[in-house]
Amino acid sequence: MQELLQQKPEIAAIFADLHPPFQAQAAVIEADRCLNCFDAPCTGACPTHIDVPRFIKKIASGNLHGAALGILDANILGASCARACPVEVLCEGACVMHGLNQQPIEIGRLQRFAMDDFHAQGGRLPRKSYENRPEKIACIGAGPASLAAAAELKQRGFQVTIFDKHPLPGGLNTYGIAEYKLPLLDSLREIELIKELGVDFRFGVEIGTKTSLAKLEAEFDIIFIGVGLGAMHKLAVTGDQQPRVTEALQLIEDYKTGKTTHIEGKVVVVGAGNTAIDAANAAKRLGAKEVSILYRRTRKHISAFDFEYRQALQEGIRFLWLTQLMAIRASSEGITSVECARMEIGSGGLLRPIEDSTFHLECSMVVSAIGQSPMLELLAQCRDVQLQQGRVVVDRATGQTTNPKYFAGGDCVNGGREVVDAVADGKRAGAAIARLLEVAYV
Ligand SMILES: Cc1cc2nc3c(=O)[nH]c(=O)nc-3n(C[C@H](O)[C@H](O)[C@H](O)COP(=O)(O)OP(=O)(O)OC[C@H]3O[C@@H](n4cnc5c(N)ncnc54)[C@H](O)[C@@H]3O)c2cc1C
Numbered sequence: 001m002q003e004l005l006q007q008k009p010e011i012a013a014i015f016a017d018l019h020p021p022f023q024a025q026a027a028v029i030e031a032d033r034c035l036n037c038f039d040a041p042c043t044g045a046c047p048t049h050i051d052v053p054r055f056i057k058k059i060a061s062g063n064l065h066g067a068a069l070g071i072l073d074a075n076i077l078g079a080s081c082a083r084a085c086p087v088e089v090l091c092e093g094a095c096v097m098h099g100l101n102q103q104p105i106e107i108g109r110l111q112r113f114a115m116d117d118f119h120a121q122g123g124r125l126p127r128k129s130y131e132n133r134p135e136k137i138a139c140i141g142a143g144p145a146s147l148a149a150a151a152e153l154k155q156r157g158f159q160v161t162i163f164d165k166h167p168l169p170g171g172l173n174t175y176g177i178a179e180y181k182l183p184l185l186d187s188l189r190e191i192e193l194i195k196e197l198g199v200d201f202r203f204g205v206e207i208g209t210k211t212s213l214a215k216l217e218a219e220f221d222i223i224f225i226g227v228g229l230g231a232m233h234k235l236a237v238t239g240d241q242q243p244r245v246t247e248a249l250q251l252i253e254d255y256k257t258g259k260t261t262h263i264e265g266k267v268v269v270v271g272a273g274n275t276a277i278d279a280a281n282a283a284k285r286l287g288a289k290e291v292s293i294l295y296r297r298t299r300k301h302i303s304a305f306d307f308e309y310r311q312a313l314q315e316g317i318r319f320l321w322l323t324q325l326m327a328i329r330a331s332s333e334g335i336t337s338v339e340c341a342r343m344e345i346g347s348g349g350l351l352r353p354i355e356d357s358t359f360h361l362e363c364s365m366v367v368s369a370i371g372q373s374p375m376l377e378l379l380a381q382c383r384d385v386q387l388q389q390g391r392v393v394v395d396r397a398t399g400q401t402t403n404p405k406y407f408a409g410g411d412c413v414n415g416g417r418e419v420v421d422a423v424a425d426g427k428r429a430g431a432a433i434a435r436l437l438e439v440a441y442v
């Protein structure tokens with residue numbers, strides 16, 4: 001892995017920052033625009049409830065360290081959330097400036113300004129005063145949900161071990177989020193703060209069998225499930241076993257870890273969610289001659305955020321609406337084209353192919369981006385943990401599952417939302433586990 005990471009400069013050049021950071025003077029000017037609203041709606045719109053006006057005020061007065069500590073107190077992944085959060089629909093979307101016909105305060109960029117400075121100065125989390133406690137908590141998965149739970153628990157003195165099947169921590173923060181939003185190395189740098197708290201990380205460990213779970217149950221007082229979602233749904237058409245049919249998540253992981261640095265030819269991406277757009281943009285930036293997104297319905301039905309869609313248009317991605325993939329055609333040289341049918345939406349929103357509408361689209365690579373499936377195999381092994389439509393059922397306030405020994409949070413509970421939602425879940429569960437153990441052992 002170390003070897004792969006050394007290729008990063010090449011990738012960094014292709015995936016330059018989407019939103020360049022503030023320069024110091026511009027940050028202060030922007031911070032001065034904030035009205036410091038009482039009952040600030042921006043704070044209410046943040047799932048981790050960062051005190052936005054407070055940290056912005058600190059930036060305005062030049063106290064960047066204080067601003068960063070305030071952010072970290074609410075959100076241990078404040079640096080990655082500053083870069084990856086869809087602020088347009090969260091804090092910035094709620095900013096009162098909209099009602100005054102002015103641009104919302106650039107909260108995400110200001111948060112990044114404070115967090116970048118904190119990391120550049122080698123900032124450390126203040127040690128909260130606590131006594132070491134003997135109770136042990138295992139977190140399955142090292143993504144944002146588990147990281148937030150682990151930090152919360154460790155800061156209260158508990159013994160926390162995180163298990164992950166990958167060689168690096170961070171989950172999708174490290175392996176999935178577009179590099180031009182959140183570089184892999186920035187994700188890892190942020191996790192160093194959590195390592196320094198004394199959380200024990202075990203990499204390359206896949207928890208997947210009844211035996212491995214029984215072992216965890218015997219060794220740990222509480223188990224937190226933060227495994228995210230599973231593999232992407234299969235395309236399930238003729239030709240989907242061709243070597244150049246890949247999953248969007250794999251394509252993204254491969255370039256982020258430096259395994260792929262170039263893509264040739266024409267690429268077809270199937271699906272039109274945020275992941276499809278990230279994969280399409282990546283293929284284009286990596287050199288693909290043409291990238292087309294096929295979607296069965298229309299623009300207004302896509303699950304991607306509007307700003308992601310507009311970004312894709314800027315990157316030169318072509319969208320083919322009302323188009324269904326029917327088959328992937330290949331010769332001995334590899335994929336040559338995809339066969340598609342035009343669709344129409346009938347009464348009641350029912351989709352059907354238009355007769356004799358089949359056409360072929362030349363391409364040499366096909367990317368599946370039609371949603372991730374739940375981790376059913378693993379979740380079904382968790383004793384007495386109830387699932388509903390593949391999601392872990394939890395008490396929303398605590399993250400506790402139907403088996404009191406298990407807690408859960410993040411994508412495996414909410415079905416796939418944002419990093420900040422996973423952090424909020426993990427933090428809430430961490431606090432609830434602490435309360436439970438503190439009461440149980442007095
Ligand atoms: C392509 C893509 C782009 C995204 N872009 C954004 C974005 O720009 N902004 C944003 O806010 N959100 C984005 N998201 C969503 C965000 O990444 C997730 O909501 C968030 O990472 C969920 O965190 P999590 O901890 O629940 O799961 P994950 O981040 O998925 O982490 C789960 C971890 O569990 C590990 N694991 C799984 N099974 C096992 C097992 N059996 N044993 C051991 N370890 C296991 C995995 O290896 C992984 O490290 C994106 C998602 C995708 C797919």
Ligand code: SF4
Pocket residue numbers: 033034035036037040041042043052053094095096097105107
């Ligand atoms: S809503 Fe806007 S103006 Fe008010 S505190 Fe938040 S960022 Fe500042």
